[in-house]
Amino acid sequence: MYVHKDFMQHKSIGLVTYETKLFWKSEHMEHILVTGGGGFIGSHLARFLYQQGNFVRVVDVKFDGYIQERYCNESLELDLRTWENCLSATKGIDKVYNLAANMGGIAFITAVGAEVMHDNVLINNYMLEASRRNQVKRYLFASSACVYPTYRQTDPNAKGLKEEDAYPADPDNFYGWEKLFTEKMCEAYQRDHDLDIRIVRYHNVYGPEGTYAGGREKSPAALCRKVAEASNPGTITIWGDGKQTRSYCYIDDAVLGTVMVMKSNYDKPTNIGSDRLVSIDELADIIIKISGKYITKKYDPRAPQGVRGRNADLTIVRKKIGWEPKVSLEQGLEKTYKWIEMQCKKASTIAGLRDHA
């Protein structure tokens, strides 16, 4: 087991000013666990909670992602598919943010079913029970827009999905079924064991330091990478016909929404996302404009594209939590594109040096 104490370097890549910062700082220090803290959302969340003055333990099965600097008091390399590891991860903890999951973008979750369900059921099953045994005061589960049924997502002019729309259930993929099952397991622990539960359903969170290559990346990161790697003038390939639609939430907004849900008294599943619907074509056009390159698009109709249209309804989160996203897609993509472009340049410099070695 790898343990590193007091990781704390400063670097701001954020866009949102956290006006609630002073209010939270005045509260007593909480002992917080962020699982999946080596990953994209988990590492940004841990940084935010650490900067609020909490004691933050992060746990992940690996810390070799794109995160440039970690912020926490304790960093444990543990596989949470194991009962004993979940027990030690939750020891002495007041609040658990359970974000660890075997997951990826549409290509990955379309292709991989058994491994995703196997791993995530184990993680969530052991994390819930270990949190109960260790008397954790509050537990947040990171669910997904993938829980929503396919039959409500057949039209590109998608109506925002309300939390209640998850039933009758028919998620598009195995990953979504596992998330829905775990939501129900959280409900059972709340009813039978009084475990205080919060559930966020993320809708396409994007930003710097997320996976952008290797097969697990999501559409904003994949498109940023394709544009950054394209010649000028050049061409990129869009999956599907480009008319499929989604909404996208910038990481800083998602982190603040997650913490606000955890702090609130609202204990039902809550959407965390954006309600600005864009087609994949429009998303690509924004990124191309940011790049300043002259890029044409071609289409691959055989590539996986998921549901036809998906948008978030934010009525509940606005009303019950007082949160809504603040960062525009153009602002968020600008930050994301610049970061991915920098990673691509670094990778090609290293490859060039290797070729000349």
Ligand code: NAD
């Ligand atoms: P991510 O892949 O960057 O982070 C997940 C982390 O979990 C990874 O670092 C991974 O190593 C870790 N993990 C996997 N298996 C583990 C294990 N056995 N033990 C310990 N750690 C393990 O993904 P993310 O985008 O940061 O997503 C965080 C959470 O939010 C996940 O639960 C995901 O399903 C959910 N979610 C994310 C999005 C999104 O748009 N990013 C959308 C819906 C739901």
